[in-house]
Amino acid sequence: MRDKLIEKLIKGEEKRQAEGLELIPSENYVSEDVLKANGSVFTNKYSEGYPGRRYYGGQDFTDQVERLAIERVCKLFNCKFANVQPHSGAPANLAVYAALLTPGDTVLGMDLSHGGHLTHGHPMTLPAKIYKFVTYKMKNPDTGEIDYEDMRRVALETKPKLIIAGFSAYPRTLNYKKFVEIAREVGAITMADMAHIAGLIAAGALRNPFDDGFDIITSTTHKTLRGPRGGIILTRENEEIAKKIDKAIFPGIQGGPHMHTIAAKAVAFGEAMTPSFKKYAKQVLKNAKAMEEVFRKNKIRMIGGGTDNHLILADVFGSLGVTGKEAQTVLDEVGITLNMNAIAGDTRKPLDPSGIRFGTPAITTRGFREKECKYVAELMIKVLKNKDDKKLKEYIHKEIKKLAKKFPIPKKFV
């Protein structure tokens, strides 16, 4: 590379990723093929519009790439229509709102402090300024069960046009049938934002909301789905909804699609269809269970009481007297990356909350199995219990580096 400054920074990031353990549950590693497609000459091309209906010439190859991406993702999630152009998860959600709602309409989504995502109505976001968001919550943070009775009450009272199932910090499974039941009762459209768990659904390791009658799925492509940074919107069977969504993406909120990213998405969708990806997804869940076991043995409180998916939310302040921020910092020192997270009913501030959130998608891609995951969980707890013990932290950092070296980030998955 001619730009030595940037080259050095890329090398630095490569080294950081290689030597540390990534436990942020929304992160993963892509294959060499995904990386290659993402860095391809498609980045040079303008393709406003959709396959066969573009505003620029020279679309022989872009049309084929986008059609392949659509065909593969529809097969993967068992649906009829897909828009593969959203630049990311947030614009995908915004496009669904723009397509189906009028300003002032009500949307029912999961409360942010109970695991929902910013894009489901946080007051700082643009959607929250345009639409009215109401929320549902867990009945009991120690079991994680959603309060469906209260959700129905809120729905009957506020008549939402759209009901969203989805989360970024919730460790249990949702009862999709209940969502659909309530939505039908109040005449709402159902959308599942599967950003975190799309890969696990594609592999059949977790339930597909379409199988329970959901209308729409939105997702990112870079979390468990192990593709490039990007978004998708899937529609099960309603062509009218699908057409509105296409218009909302382009020309509604986006200009030219990122064809290099769409090529990389197509590669990732292809990889997600293989038997080895199915094995991967199953192992992600087994590994999370293994870490759960260690946390339970050590009597550390977990929100939801444990996990059914790829992530764990631990109340480190309540259980160990270590704040979320302190935990994040001290684990960073020994080569483990995760994030502080507010927990339901948190009495602490968002910038230094009571919890940490961590998960297994990235370390499972590296080849970790239950044994290694248990060991990492044990090391994490040791650090948290002895956060001022410099010698111990040095030893643990060495152990983490050894593990990272033994399980290098793979270049090929299939």
Ligand SMILES: *Cc1c(COP(=O)(O)O)cnc(C)c1O
């Ligand atoms: C990550 C995430 C998003 C946003 O994705 P970006 O790619 O960061 O825009 C949306 N919804 C949920 C549930 C997420 O977890």
